[in-house]
Amino acid sequence: MAYIKVENLKYRYPNTTKLALDGLDFEIEKGSFVGIIGENGAGKSTLCQAFNGLVPGFFKGAYGGKVLIEDTEVAKTTVSKLCQKVGLVFQNPFNQLSGAKETVFEEIAFGLQNFGVPKEEMISRVDEVMELLDIAAYRDRNPFDLSGGQMQRVALAGILAMKPEVIVLDEPTSQLDPAGSEEVFAAVDKLAKSGITIIMVEQKLEKLAEYCDKILLLHQGKQIVFDTPEQIFSRADLQSYGVNPPAYTRICQAFGVKKENGCYPASLKDALALKDLFPGEEAFCQEKVLLDNNKDMKNKNGQIEDSLTTDESMELTISCKKNVFDIEHLEFQYLENVPVLQDINFTIDHRPTAIIGQNGAGKTTLVKLLKGLLKPVGGSIYYGESDMAEKTVAMLAGEIGYVFQNPDDQIFKYHVIDEVMFGPQNIGMTKEQAKEKAVAALKLVGLEQLADENPYDLELSERKLVAIASVLAMDTKVLILDEPTIAQDWKGRKIIQKMIRDLSSQGKTVIAILHDMDFVAESFERVIVMAHGKVLADGTKEEVFAQKDILGQARIDQPYLTKLCQQLGYKKLYFSLKD
Amino acid sequence: MKSISLYVDKDTYLTRMHPFTKLCYILTAVVASLIAGKLWAFAIFIGISLVMLISGKIMKKVFPLIAFSFTILITIFLIHGLFNHENANLMFQLGPLKFYREGMMYALRISCNVLNMLLAFAVFVLTTKPAELVEDLEQAGFSPKIGYVISSVFQIVPQMSGTMNTIMDAQRSRGLETEGNLITRAKSFLPLISPVVMSSLINTRERAIALEIRGFEAGQKKTYLREGKMKTSDRVLCLVMAVVIAGAIVVRIVF
Numbered sequence: 001m002a003y004i005k006v007e008n009l010k011y012r013y014p015n016t017t018k019l020a021l022d023g024l025d026f027e028i029e030k031g032s033f034v035g036i037i038g039e040n041g042a043g044k045s046t047l048c049q050a051f052n053g054l055v056p057g058f059f060k061g062a063y064g065g066k067v068l069i070e071d072t073e074v075a076k077t078t079v080s081k082l083c084q085k086v087g088l089v090f091q092n093p094f095n096q097l098s099g100a101k102e103t104v105f106e107e108i109a110f111g112l113q114n115f116g117v118p119k120e121e122m123i124s125r126v127d128e129v130m131e132l133l134d135i136a137a138y139r140d141r142n143p144f145d146l147s148g149g150q151m152q153r154v155a156l157a158g159i160l161a162m163k164p165e166v167i168v169l170d171e172p173t174s175q176l177d178p179a180g181s182e183e184v185f186a187a188v189d190k191l192a193k194s195g196i197t198i199i200m201v202e203q204k205l206e207k208l209a210e211y212c213d214k215i216l217l218l219h220q221g222k223q224i225v226f227d228t229p230e231q232i233f234s235r236a237d238l239q240s241y242g243v244n245p246p247a248y249t250r251i252c253q254a255f256g257v258k259k260e261n262g263c264y265p266a267s268l269k270d271a272l273a274l275k276d277l278f279p280g281e282e283a284f285c286q287e288k289v290l291l292d293n294n295k296d297m298k299n300k301n302g303q304i305e306d307s308l309t310t311d312e313s314m315e316l317t318i319s320c321k322k323n324v325f326d327i328e329h330l331e332f333q334y335l336e337n338v339p340v341l342q343d344i345n346f347t348i349d350h351r352p353t354a355i356i357g358q359n360g361a362g363k364t365t366l367v368k369l370l371k372g373l374l375k376p377v378g379g380s381i382y383y384g385e386s387d388m389a390e391k392t393v394a395m396l397a398g399e400i401g402y403v404f405q406n407p408d409d410q411i412f413k414y415h416v417i418d419e420v421m422f423g424p425q426n427i428g429m430t431k432e433q434a435k436e437k438a439v440a441a442l443k444l445v446g447l448e449q450l451a452d453e454n455p456y457d458l459e460l461s462e463r464k465l466v467a468i469a470s471v472l473a474m475d476t477k478v479l480i481l482d483e484p485t486i487a488q489d490w491k492g493r494k495i496i497q498k499m500i501r502d503l504s505s506q507g508k509t510v511i512a513i514l515h516d517m518d519f520v521a522e523s524f525e526r527v528i529v530m531a532h533g534k535v536l537a538d539g540t541k542e543e544v545f546a547q548k549d550i551l552g553q554a555r556i557d558q559p560y561l562t563k564l565c566q567q568l569g570y571k572k573l574y575f576s577l578k579d
Numbered sequence: 580m581k582s583i584s585l586y587v588d589k590d591t592y593l594t595r596m597h598p599f600t601k602l603c604y605i606l607t608a609v610v611a612s613l614i615a616g617k618l619w620a621f622a623i624f625i626g627i628s629l630v631m632l633i634s635g636k637i638m639k640k641v642f643p644l645i646a647f648s649f650t651i652l653i654t655i656f657l658i659h660g661l662f663n664h665e666n667a668n669l670m671f672q673l674g675p676l677k678f679y680r681e682g683m684m685y686a687l688r689i690s691c692n693v694l695n696m697l698l699a700f701a702v703f704v705l706t707t708k709p710a711e712l713v714e715d716l717e718q719a720g721f722s723p724k725i726g727y728v729i730s731s732v733f734q735i736v737p738q739m740s741g742t743m744n745t746i747m748d749a750q751r752s753r754g755l756e757t758e759g760n761l762i763t764r765a766k767s768f769l770p771l772i773s774p775v776v777m778s779s780l781i782n783t784r785e786r787a788i789a790l791e792i793r794g795f796e797a798g799q800k801k802t803y804l805r806e807g808k809m810k811t812s813d814r815v816l817c818l819v820m821a822v823v824i825a826g827a828i829v830v831r832i833v834f
Contacts, residue, residue: 054788080797088792095785098793100730102710109804111793116800123804144738158793373748397754408781409742410749412774426754456777474753 002027003197004051004166009065011046011055020046021055022221024065028199028214030165033192035208035229036201038218039242039489040461044201045090047218048170051199052086053079069166084115087159090170091460091487093151096158097143104135104154107143111162129157133187149180149359156184160191167191169200173207174486177359177515179555185211203489205246206560209233209266217241230263230270244490247518247560250577255279268560272567281570323347324384324478324509325370331378332365340365341533344379352500352510354520354541357530358555363513364405366530367480370511371402398427401476405483405513407460407467416442416458416466417451423474434473441473444502446495461487465495472499479503481512485519497523521545521559521575529554542573583736584709585640593635593706597813598715601703607820608699611827613692617834620827621691628698637705641698648697652690659686709733711805718807727795739779746774 004027011021021043028034036044049055056063057079067074069085090096101107105126112122130136133153138146143154152172159167169188173181181204189211192198202208208215209229217224217232219241225232232238233245245253245264248271252264257277265271330344341362348370355363368374369381372393381388383399401423404410413419417438424434442448445465450458455466464487471479484496493516500510500523514520520527520541527544529537531554537544545551545558557563565574588594593601608624632638660670663682670680710733713726750770751757757767790796809817 052792054791058788058791078796079791080794083792083794083797090785090788092785095782096789098727098731098790098795099734099786100710100727102708102734106710106804113801113803114794114797114799116802118802119804119806122802144734162793368748371752373752392756392758393748393751394754394756394758397752402752404745404749404752406745408778409745409774410753412746412750412770412777423753456781471753 003030003070004028005066005068007066007068009047009050009067010063011050012062013046013059014061016061019221021050024218024223026216026223026226028197030197031192031195032213033189033198033211034200035212035215036199036218037205037208037215037232037243038224039491040459040487041220042218042242043221044218045170046221048088048090048168048199048201050074051166051168052088053077053082054088083111083164084162085164086166086168087162087164088168088170089152089156089159089172091172091174093148093155093175094144096155097151098158102142103140104138104143104146105130105140107154108157108161111158115162125161125163126157129160132160132190133157134183147360149176152176153180153184156187164196166197166199169198169202171201171203171487173202173204175483177357177555178517178557180359181207181515182557205233205243206248206267209246209248210268217243230259230261230266233266234263239490242489242491248564251561251564254577268564268567271564275568278568281572322384323349326382327379328382329379330366330369330376330381332362332369332374333377339533341369344535346528346535346538348509348511349526350504350507350509351525352504352523353512353526353528354524355511355513355528355530356515356517356520356554356556357536361530361554362533363530364482367402367482367511367513370478371400371480372396373402394426397423397476398474399476400478400480401471401474402480403468403471403482403484405486407463410467410470411455411463414454414456415451416447416453416455419455419466420470420473423470427474437473437475438469441469444472444495444499445469446491459487461489461492464488465492468496468499476508478509478511481510483513483515485514485516493519500524517545517557517559518561521562529556531555541575545573545575582733584733585704586708587637587640587705589636591635591706593631593637593702594708596706596816597807597809598703598707598712599719599809600813600816601707603817603820605696605699605703607823609696611824612695614824615827615830617830618688618691620830621688621695624695625691625698628695628702631702632698632705635702635706637701640705641701644697644701645694648693652686652693655689656683656686659683659689714803714805715807717801718803723795723801727790739775742778743771743775746771746778 006024006026009021009024010019012019024047036047038044046055049059050067051074053074056075063075072082072085074082097107098110101110108126108129109122112125117125130139133156135150135153135157138150143151146154152175156172173184176184185207188198188200200208212229214226215229215232216226224241233249238245246266248268249264249266252271255278257274258264259270259274265274325348327344327346330341331339332341333339344366355366357363365374369376372388372391375389383396411419413422420438420441421434424437425431429437439448442451445468447462447465447469450462455463458466464484468481468484485493488496497519503510525540527539527541528535529544529550536554537547537550545562551558558566559575561577562573562575608628612620612624632641659682660678661676661682663679663685665681666679668680670678670683672678710730713730717723717726747757750767755767755770756763
């Protein structure tokens with residue numbers, strides 16, 4: 001008999017009219033690894049909360065159908081009883097900590113204390129999970145001093161220590177660097193093999209394809225299909241549900257590389273198993289199925305210059321040649337003798353630039369310095385001709401835009417449109433101008449229909465776009481984005497990608513911190529790799545992604561597409577597929 | 580992370596002492612000297628507190644406290660020395676200012692009292708981790724919910740000030756001038772309030788879920804990583820202090 005049984009599950013949040021979950025029906029075997037995918041608003045998080053009784057126990061609302069875990073009916077059991085059986089890890093690591101413990105060790109033991117686990121067992125269990133998740137080094141640190149990725153592993157450890165039979169993870173790696181998320185996946189996979197049932201919501205489909213036994217595809221609260229990864233990712237109608245197939249599947253689709261059962265391979269391993277079916281490098285170069293992105297960009301620039309008058313294009317070329325930022329011997333530290341940045345030297349020009357690196361490498365600190373929010377401890381940053389040290393942040397607001405990682409830190413008006421108009425009005429635009437800019441910015445991020453909503457009622461992904469729009473509306477020459485793709489589904493990522501291309505073709509400088517290498521490869525020209533407060537590599541993406549040893553040092557992986565092409569034996573680096 | 584507790588992280592006999600023993604000491608120092616009502620009783624306890632602070636290597640942290648209290652104590656001496664209604668016998672004269680014995684004695688008594696309490700509390704506060712105290716209280720039967728509220732304050736207040744700085748940065752980034760004169764600063768403070776409150780509310784909801792899924796409401800008897808039991812030395816000390824209080828009562832009655 002199946003271990004988890006969901007029977008015609010329906011749920012509606014209080015004070016809403018639409019069903020968040022609409023007639024779900026599926027069964028999960030014990031010890032299997034199940035992925036849940038779908039666009040934002042599909043009901044993924046709601047379903048996660050239905051496994052451990054938060055829906056309906058905590059949120060109330062209208063509930064129908066049944067969720068059975070072994071023999072326990074979820075809706076009829078209290079959350080505190082269920083949580084020994086079903087653990088939940090969610091997106092924001094910060095809010096998952098108990099908030100009452102001063103060390104990582106105590107934090108992990110918090111749940112065990114509540115269930116009266118004897119001291120000796122408590123210590124051995126905490127030690128065990130710390131070892132498993134590689135966090136033993138932080139054992140005596142304050143959990144709130146850790147970086148997002150480290151915190152997320154502490155949160156997972158806190159749940160794991162309770163030895164649940166099922167672990168539900170709601171986008172646990174969205175805030176982690178590639179190496180960090182790989183660690184979480186590997187740890188979770190280990191757990192699945194030890195007999196724990198894993199249910200995971202995730203946007204990183206390549207990873208799901210690699211690890212999952214089965215995947216559930218949701219769309220607007222309805223169950224579309226529950227099947228193996230390759231069956232699901234081979235569906236032709238996948239994009240209509242707001243899901244883009246994994247990179248490996250896309251490339252196989254492009255070449256018509258199919259398995260014997262008629263499915264496209266979904267993971268790197270499966271794709272490489274069919275190596276013989278791929279054409280030689282020359283063949284597809286001629287076919288132009290894969291575009292060398294660099295050439296593509298050059299063409300685009302060419303087209304733009306053609307369409308402009310000679311004067312304008314001259315101006316554009318000149319302004320493009322100038323450096324936007326000059327950074328010389330930059331040093332920074334928050335605490336005495338704990339350097340965060342050491343001797344950073346580079347210039348930033350008009351090219352869209354991605355800054356990549358591990359959690360805690362100093363990326364956010366660097367962009368905060370560029371924005372002027374922090375002042376250098378040593379060295380200098382020149383913006384154009386002027387020294388940043390002499391300006392206040394507000395003076396530069398009209399020149400340099402900065403979108404924070406967490407949208408909730410910057411949203412404070414009660415209507416989306418007011419929020420977006422706040423910046424432009426501050427830098428001296430009239431109300432009419434500001435409104436015009438705000439509407440245009442909202443249109444660009446695809447939220448014009450939400451202009452009169454309260455931002456706090458929106459989903460995290462939409463709030464993030466509101467935050468981006470609110471800076472876009474200021475029409476700054478430089479735009480700095482701190483992890484813009486967090487919580488975004490395929491649609492949201494496409495919007496951001498288009499925005500970056502548009503801005504850069506208007507001669508604006510876009511700088512972004514990113515963990516998503518495929519997104520970097522598709523949208524950026526220049527890549528800066530950082531680790532431990534230093535710049536390890538700096539150059540075009542072709543140059544940077546070719547240096548495997550440096551990527552290894554910075555604990556970054558190549559983009560999926562690039563990796564597959566290389567392992568197929570192709571010599572050049574490829575970054576994106578033609579649509 | 581900046582902490583709002585005054586605890587000084589040093590491994591001394593004072594930090595290892597059970598929090599209840601130190602609470603006992605505050606009680607004894609305050610009650611016994613008041614009951615005894617003699618100036619020498621105050622002097623003894625102030626002396627003991629000072630010895631503990633020095634041997635516990637935290638004297639440096641106490642200086643600002645003492646310095647601050649002295650500004651108040653000096654005013655007390657001035658007011659009572661000059662104007663106490665029982666003033667009769669002249670003690671000394673500074674120019675036109677006449678200081679009287681009765682007022683000065685009264686001020687001395689108040690000062691000793693204040694200093695005594697201050698130092699006794701300093702011994703406790705500077706050597707006790709709030710989290711440890713709360714845990715010990717819980718183990719002695721205190722409600723874990725109230726315990727959680729107390730210890731989370733020590734974690735969440737510094738976080739809120741962190742959030743506030745981030746939000747201020749976000750607003751500066753969008754052209755709100757926050758640096759400059761008092762009016763500019765005051766103006767920039769208002770738009771801070773709603774995001775700080777809203778984000779705290781959002782966080783609170785998520786944290787409630789986080790506590791729920793870690794069995795905070797399980798209603799089982801909690802276990803602890805640290806045994807909260809008092810050591811023999813702690814018990815002996817508490818007994819000694821009980822004797823001291825009894826002694827103070829004797830002093831009061833007999834002398």
